[in-house]
Amino acid sequence: MFDFTKVTNWIDALLLSFLPGWAATLVECVLVALVIITLYAVFAIILIYMERKICAFFQCRLGPNRVGKWGSIQVLADVLKMLTKEIIDMKNVDRLLHKMAPFLVIVASMLTFACLPWNKGAGVIDFNIGIFFFLAAGSIGVVGILLAGWSSNNKYALIGAMRSGAQIISYEVSIGLVMLTMIVLTGTMSFSEICQQQADLGWNIFRGHIPAALAFIVYLIAGNAECNRGPFDMPEAESELTAGYHVEYSGMHFGFYYLAEYLNLFICAGIASTIFLGGWAPLHIWGLDGFNHVMDYIPGAVWMVGKTFFVVFLLMWIRWTFPRLRIDQLLALEWKYLMPLSLVLLVVMALCVSLGLTF
Amino acid sequence: MSNNNYFSGIFFGVKSLLTGLGVTMKEFFTRKITEQYPENRKELKMFDRFRGRLVMPHNDKNEHKCIGCGLCQMACPNGSIKVTTESVELPDGKKKRQLVKYEYDLGCCMFCELCITACPQGAIEFCTDFENAVFDRTKLVQQLNLPGSHVAEKPVAPKPAAPAAEKPATEKPAAPAAEAPANTNPEKPAAV
Ligand code: SF4
Numbered sequence A: 001m002f003d004f005t006k007v008t009n010w011i012d013a014l015l016l017s018f019l020p021g022w023a024a025t026l027v028e029c030v031l032v033a034l035v036i037i038t039l040y041a042v043f044a045i046i047l048i049y050m051e052r053k054i055c056a057f058f059q060c061r062l063g064p065n066r067v068g069k070w071g072s073i074q075v076l077a078d079v080l081k082m083l084t085k086e087i088i089d090m091k092n093v094d095r096l097l098h099k100m101a102p103f104l105v106i107v108a109s110m111l112t113f114a115c116l117p118w119n120k121g122a123g124v125i126d127f128n129i130g131i132f133f134f135l136a137a138g139s140i141g142v143v144g145i146l147l148a149g150w151s152s153n154n155k156y157a158l159i160g161a162m163r164s165g166a167q168i169i170s171y172e173v174s175i176g177l178v179m180l181t182m183i184v185l186t187g188t189m190s191f192s193e194i195c196q197q198q199a200d201l202g203w204n205i206f207r208g209h210i211p212a213a214l215a216f217i218v219y220l221i222a223g224n225a226e227c228n229r230g231p232f233d234m235p236e237a238e239s240e241l242t243a244g245y246h247v248e249y250s251g252m253h254f255g256f257y258y259l260a261e262y263l264n265l266f267i268c269a270g271i272a273s274t275i276f277l278g279g280w281a282p283l284h285i286w287g288l289d290g291f292n293h294v295m296d297y298i299p300g301a302v303w304m305v306g307k308t309f310f311v312v313f314l315l316m317w318i319r320w321t322f323p324r325l326r327i328d329q330l331l332a333l334e335w336k337y338l339m340p341l342s343l344v345l346l347v348v349m350a351l352c353v354s355l356g357l358t359f
Numbered sequence B: 001m002s003n004n005n006y007f008s009g010i011f012f013g014v015k016s017l018l019t020g021l022g023v024t025m026k027e028f029f030t031r032k033i034t035e036q037y038p039e040n041r042k043e044l045k046m047f048d049r050f051r052g053r054l055v056m057p058h059n060d061k062n063e064h065k066c067i068g069c070g071l072c073q074m075a076c077p078n079g080s081i082k083v084t085t086e087s088v089e090l091p092d093g094k095k096k097r098q099l100v101k102y103e104y105d106l107g108c109c110m111f112c113e114l115c116i117t118a119c120p121q122g123a124i125e126f127c128t129d130f131e132n133a134v135f136d137r138t139k140l141v142q143q144l145n146l147p148g149s150h151v152a153e154k155p156v157a158p159k160p161a162a163p164a165a166e167k168p169a170t171e172k173p174a175a176p177a178a179e180a181p182a183n184t185n186p187e188k189p190a191a192v
């Protein structure tokens, strides 16, 4: 596997050759931030286009097909529209919080985005409690949503935000437990080590067999709920709450929520592929050395993005299949079904690991 | 809720969810039903029951089936139909009512089809033509009976017209609604 640290070390050495240490670090930080923001925007555009097309196909339609070939630059047109729209100042909102909320959401989303391991040696935020950091940073987003609902001075927004708060806090329990389950299997919280381990020993979903597969499903459900996407899009619920917590936002402030929704989807899928499907680790089938060798030639970033888009497709499939849940059904699903299941999974996984039943 | 219900509920739920996923996956690969309208204008075919605009089919002898009874006009809740008739004297001395003008206002028709249901002769029907936009409201008022047309004679009406049913395809552009009375297929009469 190509080790991306070679590139980063080379850039580091190059910068250090004519800059003092602190300046080199500063330049590197800015570079990384630029790369992250660019990737963020590019993936958002791809995802929005993908969602429109996939949604259309599931509904037996063609989707956007007028702007550019296959409607490919439709999203760019939408971005331009969003950027040029007026940001309307409401009269009776809490100014500071109202303006701050979208940034909190987008910052949380970008922080978690930076956690993804793109390739061997190409993780931006990577340290020994990576998963823990991911969970913590991801939770900032819900603060943004709650603030948006509260500061908007609008009943719909407030109800949406409260629903969202209840939902995200509940499903965070499942996510945490499922991640714990996988940590029991891997024995580490660092994303790079988790990936390395899977490159050496095989993907976690195969290593952990039944409990890992079930954990994957629980993660998909809970992750979908974390992203506030259908069938768990109670906070937005256009038909009953107009748009939920971001009803009072316009222009790019709304755009931030929109962006964050899609990127959260991507991040959720990315983490699923990191923890369960091996991240950048290529697919290896035990015993087929020739096949494995060919797989090794595909770069890790391609594996990572490919797996992530596969999971994104799964999530979109779920979204465009099921109707929206009621809030009590939503909470019942979490507290009566998913949480007990993930507790059981945790115990089963611990037993499997201690009895040596994993691969 | 007993334990039994809890677990059977889960299995039932999972099963129905999987059914749903199966349905959407199948839909994902089926041919898409979107009509790309202006591009596929040539081959676009509306489904038969589409109610585009009222027509009065004529056969190739320029005969229609309307006897001018006015039932359609009375049935129409919107007053979109205006039937003008006159009385003529037949060679044998009897008087007979005859259609002079059948006016139909597309602009205030609500496509309820009550007129067609009311017609005892099956003289009018809806065609599937949907490109009905015009620049002037007055153009929406159409005369459905063709100039010089007259009512089909009783014995002639159903049977001898049958072979004529094949022909009209060739003369379509010239005589838009000139289809045999027996031919109920409302295929593409040209725009008026
Ligand atoms: S379809 Fe209805 S509204 Fe239109 S002409 Fe016939 S009866 Fe009148």
Ligand code: SF4
Pocket (backbone or CB within 6 Å): B065, B066, B067, B068, B069, B070, B071, B072, B073, B083, B118, B119, B120, B121, B122, B123, B124
């Ligand atoms: S179209 Fe039918 S209902 Fe109307 S006047 Fe003619 S025969 Fe009578």
